[in-house]
Amino acid sequence: xxxxxxxxxxxxxxxxxxxxxxxxxxxxxxxxxxxxxxxxxxxxxxxxxxxxxxxxxxxxxxxxxxxxxxxxxxxxxxxxxxxxxxxxxxxxxxxxxxxxxxxxxxxxxxxxxxxxxxxxxxxxxxxxxxxxxxxxxxxxxxxxxxxxxxxxxxxxxxxxxxxxxxxxxxxxxxxxxxxxxxxxxxxxxxxxxxxxxxxxxxxxxxxxxxxxxxxxxxxxxxxxxxxxxxxxxxxxxxxxxxxxxxxxxxxxxxxxxxxxxxxxxxxxxxxxxxxxxxxxxxxxxxxxxxxxxxxxxxxxxxxxxxxxxxxxxxxxxxxxxxxxxxxxxxxxxxxxxxxxxxxxxxxxxxxxxxxxxxxxxxxxxxxxxxxxxxxxxxxxxxxxxxxxxxxxxxxxxxxxxxxxxxx
Amino acid sequence: xxxxxxxxxxxxxxxxxxxxxxxxxxxxxxxxxxxxxxxxxxxxxxxxxxxxxxxxxxxxxxxxxxxxxxxxxxxxxxxxxxxxxxxxxxxxxxxxxxxxxxxxxxxxxxxxxxxxxxxxxxxxxxxxxxxxxxxxxxxxxxxxxxxxxxxxxxxxxxxxxxxxxxxxxxxxxxxxxxxxxxxxxxxxxxxxxxxxxxxxxxxxxxxxxxxxxxxxxxxxxxxxxxxxxxxxxxxxxxxxxxxxxxxxxxxxxxxxxxxxxxxxxxxxxxxxxxxxxxxxxxxxxxxxxxxxxxxxxxxxxxxxxxxxxxxxxxxxxxxxxxxxxxxxxxxxxxxxxxxxxxxxxxxxxxxxxxxxxxxxxxxxxxxxxxxxxxxxxxxxxxxxxxxxxxxxxxxxxxxxxxxxxxx
Numbered sequence: 001x002x003x004x005x006x007x008x009x010x011x012x013x014x015x016x017x018x019x020x021x022x023x024x025x026x027x028x029x030x031x032x033x034x035x036x037x038x039x040x041x042x043x044x045x046x047x048x049x050x051x052x053x054x055x056x057x058x059x060x061x062x063x064x065x066x067x068x069x070x071x072x073x074x075x076x077x078x079x080x081x082x083x084x085x086x087x088x089x090x091x092x093x094x095x096x097x098x099x100x101x102x103x104x105x106x107x108x109x110x111x112x113x114x115x116x117x118x119x120x121x122x123x124x125x126x127x128x129x130x131x132x133x134x135x136x137x138x139x140x141x142x143x144x145x146x147x148x149x150x151x152x153x154x155x156x157x158x159x160x161x162x163x164x165x166x167x168x169x170x171x172x173x174x175x176x177x178x179x180x181x182x183x184x185x186x187x188x189x190x191x192x193x194x195x196x197x198x199x200x201x202x203x204x205x206x207x208x209x210x211x212x213x214x215x216x217x218x219x220x221x222x223x224x225x226x227x228x229x230x231x232x233x234x235x236x237x238x239x240x241x242x243x244x245x246x247x248x249x250x251x252x253x254x255x256x257x258x259x260x261x262x263x264x265x266x267x268x269x270x271x272x273x274x275x276x277x278x279x280x281x282x283x284x285x286x287x288x289x290x291x292x293x294x295x296x297x298x299x300x301x302x303x304x305x306x307x308x309x310x311x312x313x314x315x316x317x318x319x320x321x322x323x324x325x326x327x328x329x330x331x332x333x334x335x336x337x338x339x340x341x342x343x344x345x346x347x348x349x350x351x352x353x354x355x356x357x358x359x360x361x362x363x364x365x366x367x368x369x370x371x372x373x374x375x376x377x378x379x380x381x382x383x384x385x386x387x388x389x390x391x392x393x394x395x396x397x398x399x400x401x402x403x404x405x406x407x
Numbered sequence: 408x409x410x411x412x413x414x415x416x417x418x419x420x421x422x423x424x425x426x427x428x429x430x431x432x433x434x435x436x437x438x439x440x441x442x443x444x445x446x447x448x449x450x451x452x453x454x455x456x457x458x459x460x461x462x463x464x465x466x467x468x469x470x471x472x473x474x475x476x477x478x479x480x481x482x483x484x485x486x487x488x489x490x491x492x493x494x495x496x497x498x499x500x501x502x503x504x505x506x507x508x509x510x511x512x513x514x515x516x517x518x519x520x521x522x523x524x525x526x527x528x529x530x531x532x533x534x535x536x537x538x539x540x541x542x543x544x545x546x547x548x549x550x551x552x553x554x555x556x557x558x559x560x561x562x563x564x565x566x567x568x569x570x571x572x573x574x575x576x577x578x579x580x581x582x583x584x585x586x587x588x589x590x591x592x593x594x595x596x597x598x599x600x601x602x603x604x605x606x607x608x609x610x611x612x613x614x615x616x617x618x619x620x621x622x623x624x625x626x627x628x629x630x631x632x633x634x635x636x637x638x639x640x641x642x643x644x645x646x647x648x649x650x651x652x653x654x655x656x657x658x659x660x661x662x663x664x665x666x667x668x669x670x671x672x673x674x675x676x677x678x679x680x681x682x683x684x685x686x687x688x689x690x691x692x693x694x695x696x697x698x699x700x701x702x703x704x705x706x707x708x709x710x711x712x713x714x715x716x717x718x719x720x721x722x723x724x725x726x727x728x729x730x731x732x733x734x735x736x737x738x739x740x741x742x743x744x745x746x747x748x749x750x751x752x753x754x755x756x757x758x759x760x761x762x763x764x765x766x767x768x769x770x771x772x773x774x775x776x777x778x779x780x781x782x783x784x785x786x787x788x789x790x791x792x793x794x795x796x797x798x799x800x801x802x803x804x805x806x807x808x809x810x811x812x813x814x
Contacts, residue, residue: 048731050742082727082730313806313810320488320524327457335489352525394809
């Protein structure tokens, strides 16, 4: 596996573009992705009971056994969520206009939205925007980057990645892009992620690979504990790499899944790094846990704790808040077996050893916590399972950004 | 039921005092409560799996059928949580010293702590402090207020209340005090609450009344989503009012429970009002819900949403975040039936009507949200159950307070 310069336009058969069409005040707000041929597609969606109209549209299109997807329309600036019947019609109309341009059926088009909730889409601007943007579609690197830019909301940097692997002697490429950066919680996030690949892979195996990768990446990140109405991860596979089709769990599947995991992890961690107002990234790993489920609960609870997130912002080695968050996580464990270590590139420090607090050097701890990437290692020695979650600190700027998001 | 000037020293038979003994830098940090005779006691405790040493001590003492409690020792500045075997011994030694002074057994003494986690108690200061503070115990109003002051941590005001009722022709008094104000989440809070009463009531009925009242008061408040290791609500009943003993669910029990509910609600809401950094109180009520459990989930999810809490701080009528939080609450409902109203003393405004967003006057909404007490009414028309939860806004000061709590 090799990380290469690239994005969603790098795999064979894909064009994309980002453009400004007037949905936001001045920033790019419309992204189109187009595939040369009909693609196999898989998707993971928000678990929020209140699902935005485009999510409902996509779920129906992606769940069919033989979906054949030609392209994706993404707008930022408006989530088309909590918009009633009108919202559903708007999602459909969006797919229709793109389908006409692409010469396919509306059923072959997926739609995503992100932005403010509860306001109907300005359809004239959006539909005209699709028409004027369509001719700009290109497979250039720059065009792929502009596509990643136009899906951003409060994000501060573009998130793209591309990986190259070899399957049955053929070069296969996977490219991805994502946006964060608030309303991010375990079990997806206000998060959109689009992945393209030229791999030839069956619908069944693509579903399996994506859902397994998402479980330990996008479902393990937290910015603020709010699970959004619009979370979506989509992957389109064009098959143009001409590898032997992957139809079962073989070595090629493993190689593909490993690369897909890398893409997902990279984009998920970057969403947290770019968390609203965040100044620090924390990677929390629990090991020696009885069950995988408990391991996930423990680390998700720690990265979600407002108290610990605020302590991280203040570079305060308040490990008691880590233990406290573990305690209310719902996981079962013996508090007397807990070991906690804080690490960063400035060193590491043992704070609790088998349930007993360790007297530690506050200055050394402060030095460690002043770094931007902090690792929290939890060990229970009660089993063999591990899990990792990613989160960020809680800062003044988070409050500022979300105090007047709509204005 | 009559609310009167008073606190925990008002019911017959109780003395209390708060004092500074050197656990904190300069503020009062030790509270003693003493009853003339052995009391019937009931308690509710944190559901965190990591329970502080004093919580473990109290649970054992309170759960026995015929507990007879003589007094309570409370220190602030140190939570005696995550302190291993030493912590357990320290809690016991604290009870012992108080028991010697009060002429009772250590089994008759309850112990509570609040403050920083993971640091052993400075026992010499604490035990000497108990000895020098004991002679100061008094049944005066002022002494009861000082007791309420000495249990505070980041609280900014004293929380006390007293209620008078009549049971079988006798005047009965219930007094209470509590402290918040961070690490507060549904299912108790970093919250200590002490209630005294001169009512004559059996252990069984006292347990029942307290647990039912806590369920809809202290278990329905949220400041930051963190459930603490030390949460405790204790009630002592001296029986000195000489009412006919309450031993079953009769009219006297109902009167007593109604008054106890008022005490609990008042103190719980004041804990939220005094939430760390809070500038606004929100009272969220869901009605027309299928089950009581779902109603509780819905309102707890809304008061816990960081995004909505930040919007409240910014006086932004972001009702989409209310619906979003309902959506990930775990409650089952039809989003197309939701009605949402925001109210305050400046007026009220309908934002969503049976699932459809309503165009509203932003200026009027801003005026409503500028008030300090905000009411959010959610209606589903799917059933007859209701629930109310209380929360506060998320502010710069919350981050500031918790960024360097230990220093």
